[in-house]
Structures are given as C-alpha cells and as structure tokens.
Amino acid sequence: MRITLPIAAMLFGVCVASAQAPATPEDLAAGERLYSTQCSYCHGPRGEGGRGATLTRPRLSHAPDAQSLFEVIEHGIPGTEMPGHWFTPREIWQVVAFVESLGRVAPQKIAGDPTRGATLYAGKGGCSHCHTVNGHGGAVGADLTDIGARRSPSYLRESLIEPEAAVPDGFLQLELLTRDGRRIKGVRLNEDTFSIQIRDLAGNFHSFFRRELVEINKQPGKSPMPSYQNTFTASELDDLVFYLDSLRGNR
C-alpha cells in the first residue's frame, strides 16, 4: 500500500506521541510550565483541586489511563467546565506526564467524624434545603452526590467558610423586580432575548417575559449560600468536610 506523504507524517506524529518513552525531566518541567499557566487555575498549583477535579490520585475518574487523559486535555469533557486545549501532541504528553506525577502525591489527610458530619449536614447546617445527595434535597445549589470525587477537602472547607470564593458555572444569582412590585431572589436556570426562568431560594420555579419585569439584577460571583464560619465549631467543620469527602457517587 502506498502511503501519501501527509498521511505518513500524520502516522509518524501519532506513533511518536503514543510510543511513550519515559518522560524526561525536561518533559516534566515543560509539562509543569503549561500546567501552571493553563490548568492550575482550576485544578490547584499541585493538583489539589479547586473549581476543577482533584488530580492527586492514582486513578482519575474521567481519565483512567494516559491515553484517555490525553483525550480529556485535548477535547475537554462535554457538559462540564473542563474545556479542550489547543496544545500540540507533544505538549499534551508533557502535561500528561506532569499530571501523572501528581498522582503519586499523598492525599490530603483529614480529621473528623463522617457520621457526625452527616447529622450536621441534615440538621444544624440545613444543607439539604438547597443541595441534593443521592436524589434527595433541594436544587438551588449544586448536586453533592459525588462531590468528594470532584473536589478536594481544602476546597470543600473553603466553600463552607467563603462560598463566594468560587461560584460554579450555571448558578448565576439574580434578583428580579416584577411589574406588580414583587422582588424575587434566585438562581438563573435559563435566559433568552425575551424571557428568563429562575429557581427562587425556596426552590420554586418562576418564568417571566422581560416585559413583565422592571429590573433584572445579575450578581455574578455572588452566592445565596451563607458562610458557615460562625455556625460550626472547628471540629464540626472537620466532621462536615469528612462527610462531604466521603460522597463518591451512586453509580
């Protein structure tokens, strides 16, 4: 079979890329440089997680091996905040090598009692008012069913103390003033040129045409979630973080 030059070049490119020689220190350094400008913003400077998934674990849920990690970095994960990246194959492999080296970092140690944490979640914290675990709870806030697999303990702790430090996409807070004088605060579900749909803080759905509204006050970066700094004692916060970290999904 005759292989045309461009195809041969493409095959060559892929072969070079997938015949993975062990990453050199130079590759790791290059991977770290790319990681620090492009990835650390969401995944933390050492992969400890944040707005993006925790990477300091030997096996990543969306990328169980190097090839799938390559795909995730190149194309992103549809339906999540993880975008694709315009890296060259070499650069992607360098980032893969660096991210894999993070997996060997020991996981964050956490203290606390997850059973007490579950009680605080349902009771004193009133968390289920807005959040869902395993299909039960409110929908004003994020679904927490697998939050322990997606976020690091330190991120979870920060979210409890300072919720507005990182508001996830898809939860824009807004306040509406209707023509008949009602003020409604909630989270945007949908918006188009002529209408807007929101869920108020009690979990009720509202739909308005713009002409029915006097004011649409968008509050990016704001969160309806209060700080729990003064609600919980330090050891209660430990318990709650431990409970949240134990939530690893229901499938």
Add this chain to the structure above:
Amino acid sequence: MKWATLYLLFALRLSAQVPYERILQSAAQPENWLTYSGAYHSQRYSTLDQITRANINHLKVAWMYQIKALHKVETSPLVFDGVMYISEPPSDVTALDLRTGRPIWTYRRPIPQVPVCCGQVNRGVAALDDQLFIGTLDSHLVALDMKTGRVRWDVEVADYKTANSITLAPLAIKDKVIIGIAGAEYGIRGFLDAYDAKTGKRAWRFWTVPGPGESGNETWSGDSWQHGGAPTWLTGSYDPEANLLYWGTGNPGPNYRGNLRKGDNLYSDCLLALDADTGKLKWHFQFTPHDVNDIDANEIPVLVDIQFRGKPRKLVLFGNRNGFYYILDRLTGEFLLAKQFATQTWAKSIDEHGRPIPNPATAPSPEGATVYPDDDGATNWFSPSYNPQTGLFYQNCREKGATYFLTEAPYIPGRQFLGASRRSLAGVEPWGALRALDALTGEKRWEFPLPTPPWSGILSTAGGLVFSGDMEGNFFALDAADGKLLWRLQTGGAVWAAPITYVSEGKQFVAIAAGSAIVALALD
C-alpha cells in the same frame, strides 16, 4: 387561455434555468433568491413589502423541514421556479417543493474524517443555468443537475488530508464558479479558485499567500508563507460593471505566534478585489496586518452606490471581525472610514490610511494576555444587511473577550497550528446586540440587546422590517427604523444562519434555518 398559462408555467418549471443574465437582474425579480446573499451586491435586502410593520403579527409557520443531521445548520437557501435548494451538513443538497416543504431529491455525500475547526458545516449552494454547485467538506466542488440532483462533475479543489476544507456557498458568475477554502487553523496555504461551470476545469487560482518571487512574499519571514493560512471561507460579492470580485481573507498561520511569521503577512485579513475573468489582483486592503488575535476578514463585502461626502461613490461596506466598520472605494480600494462598533482592545487606533496601531499588551504571551474581541470576533461570517430605505447597516455584534497563553506551534499536517491556548474570562458574562449603524458614518443609531453573543445573519425588507435570530432559538422581527420588537417566534433551535425572503403563489415568505429545521413563514 387558462390552459395556455398553466402550460407555460409548467414548461417554465421543467426548464428551470438560471442563466447569468437572470442573476444580474436579481433586483428586478425579488420573488426569487438567486445567490447566497440574494444578489451580487450582497446587501441581503429585499424590495418585497407584503409583510409590513402593520401586519407582521399575522406571520405564521407555513411549513417546516427537518434535516436529519446533528451538525449545525448554517445554510442560506436559494429559491426560484417553485423550488427551494438547501445544503444540509456535512455536504448534502436537498431540493424542497416550495408549496409544501416536501423534498424532491437529495444529493448525499459520504464524508471522510476531515480536520475542521468549527463543525461539519455548509452554508449553501450556487445556481447557474441548469446546474447547482456545492463545495464539500472534503474539498471537492460538485456540479449537480438542478432537476434531479444527479452529479454532472466532481473535481478536487484541494487535499482534505492536510486539512483543506470547504464550508462556503460558491458564487456563480458568467460561465464560472468561484470557490474558496478553509483550514487556516491547520496551516493551509489559502487561495481562491474559479472553475468552468460546464466542465469543472479550473480557470484560475489566486494564492492568498504569495509564493517566492511573487509580490507580497516579502511580508513573510523565512518559509513561513508555506503554511500562511489566509483562507477564503465565506462567499464574496461581485460588481458586474467593474468585473471585479470582492473577497475577504482570514487569519495568518500560526494564528497566535506572530514571531514565527514576521511581517505584514499579505494577503491575510484583507479585502481582495480580483478580475473575475483572470483572478488577477486589482487592489487589496489589509484590515489587520500581522494579526496575532485570529481576527479574520471573512465577512460579507456589501456593495453600495451612494452619495458619500457630497459625491456619488461606488463603495464597499465591511463590518470586520476586528471590531471596526470600514468604508472603502470599491474601484480603487481607497480607505475612506473606520469606526469602532463593538468592544475591542487589540488596536489603539486606526491611522488616516486605515492602518491600525496595535496594542502590544493584547498579543498572546506566556503569562496570558486578555483581549477583546476573543477569536470568535466582534462579528463573524453571519451576514449583515444594508437597507437603502433607512440608510442603515444592520450588524450582529459580539461582546466577549478571552485570555491567550502562548504555546508551541510546530507544523504537523492535519493538526492544529495555533500557538496559544485560550481561557474564558471569569466572572464576566458575554453578551451581544443587533446594532444599526449609519451606513455612511458607522455611528450607532440603535441596538437590540441579546443575552448571548449571536451567530445569526440579518435580512431587511422594504416592509420596514429587520429579521434575525438568537442562540436560544428565537427568530424575530424589528422595526427597521428604530429597532422596536414587532414579532417573534421560539423555534426551539439556535439560529446559526441568515434569513431569506421570496414569493410563492403570490405570497411573501420569510425562511430561516433554526436548529435542524428550515422554517418557512407567511401571513395567515
């Protein structure tokens, strides 16, 4: 008598023919839509005035046709002799019965894996005599029998394996079919081609990146011209009197690493005026020399004959992706005006010759540089409309920035050739607007805000109406004079296409592609 009329109509329908002379007379037969933008001047304005401000509340869906593909539908249909011709993604063509929206025939083309930046899309077909023409994603130009959809000829325009692709509607002129190329995100070398409509034989090629020894090659350092980009992926315009083609070109490659291609990088980000018979360059105007922000000039050149600063002038109006609205003399290329119409930070100003003073702080850097607009532009390929009744140029605008981090840019055939990675701006909600600019000054007269940066084209009509759509599925009509909302329809699918208008059985219709559907509307 009645039978004779019917027979005549029937005969006319059977011999459905679109000679060049008929396309030249587009203005005299507004009941048809004969080219991508409705006529060679690309104003996307219609003198049809049955649908008006007063009766538009009676506008209803007459029929819908669902395309069985999941890709974006960007087609702008052609309409004549009782038939609507649409392209379907990736590179299919369907003829629809204008009365019912039912398909008459479909040309289906299996498409191999082609690297494309922005979806397996197609924007429409061209008609000439008894043939239709489609440019395919795998970079062929195909001529179809208008009545049957059967292939007359099929020629390779370029090699799709090195990421040459075709997404634009061809333009048919005299005895030729003009076709451009996409792939500047993958290091192609751009060109514009003309093919003999009867035989498919190539008549001429204009390389938009000049080779060694050609004028303009000196604006590329070293061998960088070889993968210089400057694609031609949007249908241009034609002035029959001057016999000049007007065509926009896109970004130089690699998109973001300017130090690999020092110089002005001609003819990237230009408007070209080419002799339609020979493809020879008459003049060029470069909007964005040495572009490092991917601000293609692949927009619609709108040709207008008008009194300008006290003199009758032949002008070309151009709403550019870089955020400026331009007016040039279309016979000489003389720069007459540039006026900012959307947020931009890449240029400090435009000098008296039309050359921008770039802002170096917005060039991609290792630490990240933020720029407005982002690489989707302050506007993009979606059609504007010029309305001679109001003297307004209607333009959909995008208000969105991003941060760009430099990366490597080695050329690997079929792989992206960019040189930066992009991050969206945290805590900033992008938005958009349909803006009405004074065509002679570029001053904004009014705007209609959109919650999401749009990708829809615009149609304006002598009924005093402006039609457009949004990303949430709304198709709407505004008062052409003041932008007041007059009518809307939630179609359920994002509008990635431009509206057209035509007459069927004595009634004016408006048609738009929304989601996977072609929606035809008329007064009830």
